[in-house]
Amino acid sequence: xxxxxxxxxxxxxxxxxxxLVNFRIVAEVAPGADWASTLISALEGRAAxxxxxxxxxxxxxxxxxxxxxxxxxxxxLALGMVNMTIFEADIxxxxxxxxxxxxxxxxxxPRTLWAGALGIVLSAFIAVLLFNYDAGWDWxxxxxxxxxxxxxxxxxxxxxxxxxxxPWAAFLLIGMAIGRSxxxxxCTQHRLILWGLAAALVALVPQYLxxxxxxxxxxxxxxIPPGPFYILAxxxxxxxxxxxxxxxxxxxxxxxxxxxxxxPGRQALTLYVAHILIGMGTLxxxxxxxxxxxxxxxxxxxxxxCALCSVYAIMWQKVFPRGxxxxxxxxxxxxxxxx
Numbered sequence: 001x002x003x004x005x006x007x008x009x010x011x012x013x014x015x016x017x018x019x020l021v022n023f024r025i026v027a028e029v030a031p032g033a034d035w036a037s038t039l040i041s042a043l044e045g046r047a048a049x050x051x052x053x054x055x056x057x058x059x060x061x062x063x064x065x066x067x068x069x070x071x072x073x074x075x076x077l078a079l080g081m082v083n084m085t086i087f088e089a090d091i092x093x094x095x096x097x098x099x100x101x102x103x104x105x106x107x108x109x110p111r112t113l114w115a116g117a118l119g120i121v122l123s124a125f126i127a128v129l130l131f132n133y134d135a136g137w138d139w140x141x142x143x144x145x146x147x148x149x150x151x152x153x154x155x156x157x158x159x160x161x162x163x164x165x166x167p168w169a170a171f172l173l174i175g176m177a178i179g180r181s182x183x184x185x186x187c188t189q190h191r192l193i194l195w196g197l198a199a200a201l202v203a204l205v206p207q208y209l210x211x212x213x214x215x216x217x218x219x220x221x222x223x224i225p226p227g228p229f230y231i232l233a234x235x236x237x238x239x240x241x242x243x244x245x246x247x248x249x250x251x252x253x254x255x256x257x258x259x260x261x262x263x264p265g266r267q268a269l270t271l272y273v274a275h276i277l278i279g280m281g282t283l284x285x286x287x288x289x290x291x292x293x294x295x296x297x298x299x300x301x302x303x304x305x306c307a308l309c310s311v312y313a314i315m316w317q318k319v320f321p322r323g324x325x326x327x328x329x330x331x332x333x334x335x336x337x338x339x
Contacts, residue, residue, distance in 0.1 A: 004061070004183060004184070004246065005249060005253075005258060005262045006183075006242075006245045006246040006248075006249040007054060007057060007058070007183075007242070007245070007246070007265075008261070008262040008265030008266050009245050009249070009252065009258075009261035009262055009265055010050065010054060010241055010242050010245040010246075010265070011051070011054050011265040011266075011268050012261050012262070012264045012265035012268070012310070013047075013050070013241065013245070013261075014047050014048070014050040014051040014054060014241075014268075015047075015051070015264065015265070015268050015271055015272065015275075015306070015309075016047075016302070016303070016306045017043040017046065017047025017048075017050070018043075018047045018048055018051065018091075018272070018275075019275050019279065019302045019305060019306055020039070020040050020043055020047075020298070020299060020302045020303075021040055021043050021044050021047060021048075022087075022089065022275065022276075022280070023275075023279065023280070023283070023298050023301065023302045023305075024040050024295065024298050025089060025142070026087070026280050026283065026284075026289060027283060027288065027289050027290075027291070027292070027293050027298055028289065028290055028291045029291065029293055029294065029295050029298055030291065032294075032295055034294075034295055034296065035296075036294070036295035036296040036298065036299045037295040039299065040295060040298070040299070044222070044223055045222065045223025045224075045226070045230065045234055046233075046234055046237050046238070048091060048163060048223075049168075049171050049223075049234030049235065049237070049238050050234075050237070050238040050241055050242075051091070051268070052095070052098060052163075052168060052171040052172055052175065053171045053172070053174055053175035053178070053235065053238045053239075053242070054175060054238075054242070055095065055098070055099075055172060055175060056102065056171065056172040056173060056174060056175020056176040056177075056178070056179060057175045057176070057178055057179035057183075057242075058175075058179070059099075059102055059106070059172070059175070059176055059179065060175070060176045060177075060178075060179025060180055061179050064106070065106075066103045066106055068333060068334065069099050069102065069103045069106070070099070070100065070103055071332075071333035071334075072099060072329060072333050073095075073096040073097070073099035073100050073103075074096065074333075075096075075329050075332055075333055076092045076093065076095050076096040076099070076329075077092075077093050077096035077097075079092050079273070079325070080092030080093030080094070080095070080096060081093055083273060083276060084147075086276055086277070086280075087276045087280065088143070088144065088147065088162075089162045090162075090276075091162070091163050091272075092269075092272070092273075093157070094157065094161070094162075094163040094164070094165070094168065097157060097158075097165045097169070098165065098168065098169045098171075098172040099172075101120075101165065101169040101172065101173070102169075102172050102173065102176060105173060105176060108176075109180070110177040110180045110181075113173045113174070113176050113177035113180070114173075114174070114177050116170075116173045117170040117171075117173040117174050117177070117231075118170075120165075120166060120167050120169050120170040120173070121167045121170050121228050121231050122228075123166050123167070124159075124164075124166035124167035124226070124228075125167075125227070125228060127159055127166055128218065128225065128227075131159060133159075133160050133225055134160075135155060135160065136152055136155060136156065136160065137160070144156055144161070160225075162224075164226070167226055167228070167231050168226065170231050170235075171231070171234065171235060171238070174235050175238075178192070178239070178242070183242075183246055184246075186247070189243045189246045189247045190243070190247070191243075192239040192240070192242055192243030192246075193239070193240050193243035193244060193247065195236075195239060196235070196236040196237065196238070196239025196240040196241075196242075196243060197236065197240050198236070199232050199233070199235060199236030199239070200232075200233050200236030200237050200240065201236075202232065203221050203229040203230070203232040203233035203236060204221060204229075204233070206219040206220075206229050207219045207220040207221070207229070221233035221234075259314055259317075260310050260314070261310075263310065263313035263314045263316075263317045264306075264309050264310045264312075264313040264314075266313070266317070266322070266323065266326070267313050267316070267317075267322075267323030267324075267325075267326060269323065269325045269326055269329065270323035270324050270325040270326060271309050271313070271323070273325060274309065275305065275309075279302075279305050283301070288301075
C-alpha cells in the first residue's frame with residue numbers, strides 16, 4: 001500500500017496523549033482545576049481510543065491476512081503480559097484480543113463492520129447489567145486484586161479492565177470500516193471532521209438527562225466505566241483528529257514538520273514500551289512519584305519526553321527502516337523464505 005503519512009502523525013499524537021495520561025497515573029497527581037489537569041483529563045480515554053482506531057485503519061489499508069494478524073496478536077499478548085508486571089494499565093495485551101476480534105471481520109464490508117461495532121457496544125451494556133463492574137477493583141488505590149488469576153484476568157480483559165474487549169474492540173472495527181474508504185479524498189476528510197465533531201457533541205447530552213449518579217456515570221463520556229456514549233465520544237474525537245491531520249498534512253509538510261511527526265509515529269510500539277521502562281522508570285529513580293509533582297510539571301515532563309522520542313526516532317530511521325520492537329515483531333511473525 002501507499003503509506004499515508006498523516007496517519008503516522010496521528011499515531012504519534014495519540015502516543016503523546018497516552019504519555020500525558022499515564023505519567024499522571026503513576027505520579028499519582030491529584031486532579032485539580034488548573035489548565036494542565038483539564039488537558040490531561042480531556043485526553044483520558046481519547047488518546048488510547050485514537051490509538052486503537054488507527055490500528056483498525058492500518059489493518060484495512062494493509063490488507064493483512066488472518067494468519068499474520070493472529071500471529072501479531074500472539075506477539076503482542078506475550079509482550080503485554082511481560083509489560084503488565086511493570087505497569088498494570090498496559091494496553092498491548094488488550095490489543096492482542098482486539099486483533100483476534102478483528103480477524104473475524106477481515107473480509108467484511110463496512111456495513112458489517114459498523115454492525116459488529118454496535119453489537120460489541122450492546123454486549124458491553126448487557127454485561128454491565130448482568131455482572132458486577134466493580135469486581136476485583138480497589139478504586140482508591142487503582143489496583144486489581146485478582147488480576148493474576150485466570151478468572152480475574154479474563155474478567156479484567158473482557159469486561160472491566162482499563163481497556164476491556166467489551167466495548168473497546170468496537171474502536172478497532174470502526175477504524176477498519178473507516179479504512180475501507182479513500183482517506184486521500186478531501187471529501188472523506190471533511191466527513192471525518194464533521195461527523196466526528198457531531199458525534200462527540202451528541203455524546204455529551206445523555207449524562208444530563210438523569211439525576212441517578214451511577215446511571216449518569218454510565219451515560220457519560222468517561223472511559224471508566226466505558227458506556228455507549230464514551231464509545232461515541234471517543235470515536236468522534238478520533239475521527240476529528242484523523243481528518244484534521246490528513247487535511248492539514250500538506251501544510252505540515254510545508255512547515256517541514258513531517259518527519260518530526262511521522263518518524264515516531266512509525267515506532268509507536270517501541271515508544272509505548274519505552275515510555276514505561278525509560279520514562280516511568282526515570283521518574284521513579286528520581287523520586288518523582290507518589291504525588292511529588294503537580295499537573296503542570298507532569299505536562300512539561302511528558303512533552304519533553306515525547307520530544308526526545310521524536311529526536312530518537314528520526315535518528316534511528318536514518319539507519320534502520322523499522323523500530324526495534326517493530327522489527328522484532330516482523331521477524332517473529334512473518335515467514336521468511338529460504339535462500
